[in-house]
Amino acid sequence: MPSRSLVDPNVAGLTDLPQIVEVVRDASRRLPLLARPDLTYLFWESTLRCNLKCAHCGSRCEPGRVDPELTRDEVLGILDTIAQDFDATRIFVSITGGEPLLRPDLVEVVAHMTSLGMRSCIVTNGTLLDAERASQLFDAGMRTISVSIDGLQAEHEIMRGKGSWARALSAITLARKAGFPVVEAITCVRPSNLTSLPAIERAVRDAGAVLWRLITLDRMGRLEGDADPAMWLDPWQVRTLLDFIERRRRELAAAGDPFGVQFSCGGFLGPRRELKVRSNDGQCFAGLCVASILSDGNVSACPSLPRSWAQGSARRERFSSIWHNKFGAFRDASWRRSGICADCSWFKLCLGGGLHERLAQPDSFCWLDRQRDPV
Ligand SMILES: C[S@@+](CC[C@H](N)C(=O)[O-])C[C@H]1O[C@@H](n2cnc3c(N)ncnc32)[C@H](O)[C@@H]1O
Numbered sequence: 234m235p236s237r238s239l240v241d242p243n244v245a246g247l248t249d250l251p252q253i254v255e256v257v258r259d260a261s262r263r264l265p266l267l268a269r270p271d272l273t274y275l276f277w278e279s280t281l282r283c284n285l286k287c288a289h290c291g292s293r294c295e296p297g298r299v300d301p302e303l304t305r306d307e308v309l310g311i312l313d314t315i316a317q318d319f320d321a322t323r324i325f326v327s328i329t330g331g332e333p334l335l336r337p338d339l340v341e342v343v344a345h346m347t348s349l350g351m352r353s354c355i356v357t358n359g360t361l362l363d364a365e366r367a368s369q370l371f372d373a374g375m376r377t378i379s380v381s382i383d384g385l386q387a388e389h390e391i392m393r394g395k396g397s398w399a400r401a402l403s404a405i406t407l408a409r410k411a412g413f414p415v416v417e418a419i420t421c422v423r424p425s426n427l428t429s430l431p432a433i434e435r436a437v438r439d440a441g442a443v444l445w446r447l448i449t450l451d452r453m454g455r456l457e458g459d460a461d462p463a464m465w466l467d468p469w470q471v472r473t474l475l476d477f478i479e480r481r482r483r484e485l486a487a488a489g490d491p492f493g494v495q496f497s498c499g500g501f502l503g504p505r506r507e508l509k510v511r512s513n514d515g516q517c518f519a520g521l522c523v524a525s526i527l528s529d530g531n532v533s534a535c536p537s538l539p540r541s542w543a544q545g546s547a548r549r550e551r552f553s554s555i556w557h558n559k560f561g562a563f564r565d566a567s568w569r570r571s572g573i574c575a576d577c578s579w580f581k582l583c584l585g586g587g588l589h590e591r592l593a594q595p596d597s598f599c600w601l602d603r604q605r606d607p608v
């Protein structure tokens with residue numbers, strides 16, 4: 234077993250010292266939040282219904298497994314209590330699913346969020362967005378839309394179904410035309426689309442995206458226990474992906490190009506990568522700054538955690554009471570100092586990995602290991 238220490242291959246040597254100092258400073262900002270959490274990011278899993286049936290869907294999107302989804306009035310009521318108990322102007326709400334555009338009351342809920350001072354975005358497969366809906370969401374105060382683009386046409390459609398690619402790209406264009414300043418493309422990177430990354434970047438930029446987030450798949454939902462090599466990156470492929478992101482960020486910065494490329498949030502990437510492939514706050518803040526209202530009103534830290542990790546129901550209890558009194562497991566890092574993390578030199582910076590990754594793939598959640606060839 235390779236040692237997890239300051240001589241880790243992720244650290245080249247003394248020349249990395251300034252970068253390490255920056256990473257330590259950034260990562261240390263999470264420690265005080267264990268004792269003094271600060272809600273600033275809220276997921277609303279608006280529905281588990283979906284018009285697509287993606288092969289990799291982490292949500293599984295099978296309503297019936299959980300209680301019925303929150304009604305419009307229930308959602309508005311929960312948002313009202315949140316605005317009473319927290320500073321709503323500091324809260325960004327990411328509306329996810331399932332497919333949020335299936336909710337007929339979406340525009341109304343977004344307008345309510347805006348009236349309370351919250352900012353919001355949707356994460357969507359894009360296929361149901363038309364010019365009218367895009368304008369309605371913009372008029373309701375939304376300013377960010379994230380559209381999933383899982384590769385070039387064939388790579389995207391093998392996961393998401395025939396006809397889904399052109400409609401997703403057109404959603405990006407429609408959102409920009411409706412006035413959205415921030416339109417982001419999100420790409421799940423797999424071995425089959427790794428070499429297409431430059432072409433995917435061109436496609437999403439041509440469509441109008443101003444940001445591009447590259448993520449890796451997790452073994453959750455339909456991928457729980459999955460062993461299909463087509464889905465999972467080997468360590469050299471993880472390095473290739475991170476090298477690509479690092480290089481593009483450097484090139485874009487040097488050219489003064491405002492297009493943003495970044496890696497997803499999650500576990501600590503090691504001192505050489507952290508802050509080079511994503512900005513500050515890239516590590517897991519589940520339960521520290523982040524909470525989630527699930528489709529059935531249950532409250533968790535992150536919608537990607539197993540549902541058994543929900544800590545109560547906002548249908549039956551005030552959201553703030555769950556946040557203040559029942560989120561102990563997310564704020565006590567001691568249980569994560571076990572297994573491979575027990576004697577790791579990076580523990581204070583990493584706190585034992587991204588929570589959803591740790592729970593979804595307990596044998597391969599450490600990003601230092603995921604970048605390192607097996608010995
Ligand atoms: C669950 S979807 C819900 C929103 C919308 N239906 C969509 O597809 O964009 C939210 C994001 O999670 C990503 N996702 C889906 N399954 C995943 C998995 N197994 N691991 C990691 N991300 C996944 C999707 O690609 C999408 O960008």
Ligand code: SF4
Nearest residue numbers: 283285287290331358
């Ligand atoms: S990934 Fe999104 S579009 Fe695909 S099935 Fe899941 S919720 Fe639906």
Ligand code: SF4
Nearest residue numbers: 574577583585586599
């Ligand atoms: S996941 Fe665990 S072993 Fe890996 S860097 Fe973080 S604390 Fe160390």
